[in-house]
Amino acid sequence: MTIELRPLTAADAEAHCAGEDALTVRWLTGGYGDVDGTIEYFKWLATNAAAGTGKRGFGIWKPGRLCGYVDYDPDLDDGIEPQDVALSYAVHPWARGQGVAVEAVRLVCEVLLADGIGTRAAIRVEPENSASVRVAQKAGFRYIRDFSSNRDAHPDGTPVTFSLYLLDL
Numbered sequence: 001m002t003i004e005l006r007p008l009t010a011a012d013a014e015a016h017c018a019g020e021d022a023l024t025v026r027w028l029t030g031g032y033g034d035v036d037g038t039i040e041y042f043k044w045l046a047t048n049a050a051a052g053t054g055k056r057g058f059g060i061w062k063p064g065r066l067c068g069y070v071d072y073d074p075d076l077d078d079g080i081e082p083q084d085v086a087l088s089y090a091v092h093p094w095a096r097g098q099g100v101a102v103e104a105v106r107l108v109c110e111v112l113l114a115d116g117i118g119t120r121a122a123i124r125v126e127p128e129n130s131a132s133v134r135v136a137q138k139a140g141f142r143y144i145r146d147f148s149s150n151r152d153a154h155p156d157g158t159p160v161t162f163s164l165y166l167l168d169l
């Protein structure tokens with residue numbers, strides 16, 4: 001599996017948006033992005049990277065083609081301890097089922113370790129999202145517990161239940 005993590009720029013916004021599908025919306029974003037909003041989001045990520053604070057996001061590239069997105073957020077505290085760093089990811093539909101997400105998680109954990117950010121990586125996943133549960137397991141994370149989110153709710157107002165998986169960095 002040859003993939004690379006690189007910062008995202010305005011030139012990647014269209015491909016990023018084109019890589020979203022119903023599963024991305026259901027399990028991660030809550031809605032489809034548009035190119036202008038995505039460019040603003042990438043600028044915000046670049047500002048964080050320059051300042052060395054907050055959420056950092058990366059594009060996942062297979063040779064010559066953007067195939068996904070991964071980020072870490074040291075400030076997210078819903079269901080995790082202050083030293084835990086939450087990861088999120090999505091892989092474009094055409095690139096799924098090839099181990100891209102597991103490798104991207106491994107690479108982003110290397111970034112956390114190299115930059116001394118946090119002591120544990122955290123994956124918070126809805127238990128019904130079996131593909132993402134598999135990613136956590138295959139990346140070596142251990143199941144800790146299920147918890148009710150203080151931050152995310154279903155359309156009917158009930159809190160989202162997440163399973164927490166952790167990996168020591």
Ligand SMILES: CC(C)(COP(=O)(O)OP(=O)(O)OC[C@H]1O[C@@H](n2cnc3c(N)ncnc32)[C@H](O)[C@@H]1OP(=O)(O)O)[C@@H](O)C(=O)NCCC(=O)NCCS
Nearest residue numbers: 023024027089090091096097098099100101102131132134
């Ligand atoms: C979850 C997600 C990132 C996994 O990405 P991926 O690169 O396909 O992951 P992997 O290739 O490592 O596969 C993980 C598991 O997904 C399953 N899977 C999901 N879609 C698949 C597909 N189209 N083809 C084959 N396997 C698929 C496989 O069962 C696999 O487990 P296995 O290797 O034990 O059979 C991807 O499905 C996705 O983008 N989903 C929408 C966003 C999302 O759920 N993000 C996570 C929020 S917590």
